[in-house]
Amino acid sequence: MYELYLTHVKGNADKITYIAIDEAQEIEGWERFVRGLEEKCKAKIIVTGSSAKLLSSEYTTLLSGRHVEVRVFPLSFDEALKFKGIEFDSELQLAKNLDRIKKELVEMLNYGGFPDVVLHPEVRSELIHSYFDTVIVKDVVNRYNLRREEKIRNLAKFYISSSASRITYNSVSKFLKIPVKTVERYSEYLEKAFLIFFTRNYSQSPKAVENSPRKVYVIDNGFLKFFSTWSLGRAFETLIAQHVMRYANRRLFEVFYWYSQNAEVDIIIKNDKGSLLPIQVTYELNEENRKREIDSIKKFSKYGKTRPLIITFDQEGEVEGIKIIPAYKFLLKTFEILDSMLV
Known part of the structure; x- marks a missing residue:
């Protein structure tokens, strides 16, 4: 040819x-x-x-030295809006279409960003189930010649239902009654198939990072809707984490979480200069959780000067020197916002 x-x-x-x-x-x-x-x-x-x-x-x-790899994620929020013809590039367009943009954000929270799912809501359940089966059978079972398909399916569904939660291979092994080595191996398969991704607890000790519990996230919220008991808080954090991971993958930065003595910061980004950006993700900042979220950020500041960020659904402002950004703004300008804060 x-x-x-x-x-x-x-x-x-x-x-x-x-x-x-x-x-x-x-x-x-x-x-x-x-x-x-x-x-x-x-x-x-x-x-x-x-x-x-x-x-x-x-x-x-x-092909070493002869290729550049580009990983294509499900649609980001701004891509999903463009697919539907919603304009947001100027402040005027953003204000004019804000109600519809927030409605689409709720749609993505629920059903994720696979292109056909975004464009054809009438068949999204069938599509999501089909994608799950394809990943399990084609990208895992057939690729690695697994004999017990039900084990990898159960593990995948467990991770989906645990999205935005800390896990250990030992705890998963006991819950699913699968050997620890098998859990470790199958988890690697699912991560390589891009169904899930993990972050680890931030520490200045590489050994401590390696031995820390992992925090698991599913790659698309559509799986959360159809393969787990849906939770607004977990879905919201998962969506933010997906966009952060897309950013970190492009910039070749590292992503962690941080947990210590009942204090937790949901997401930590570390750039190539060693700068740290702690991000708290909460659907709503209120009297019940305000002190916990802010105190955790303050405790993390022992690792050096940081410019922390809190992401909520639609609140905006500043509290005790911490910037609060509504999710729709963060998701539409992820790269711009994170580049400006990671210096």
């Missing part, structure tokens, strides 16, 4: 050619073909796939 293109279509030798190969992981030896193609032609090659198998280490080793 490429030779025919060069002979009959291209014409201008200086013109850049783009070659797109979709679902490449379905063809054995695709990576050798791509490398050979890259060596013999002046073209930009885009390899795409919906399976975590595309990121296998054997592929990246063969």
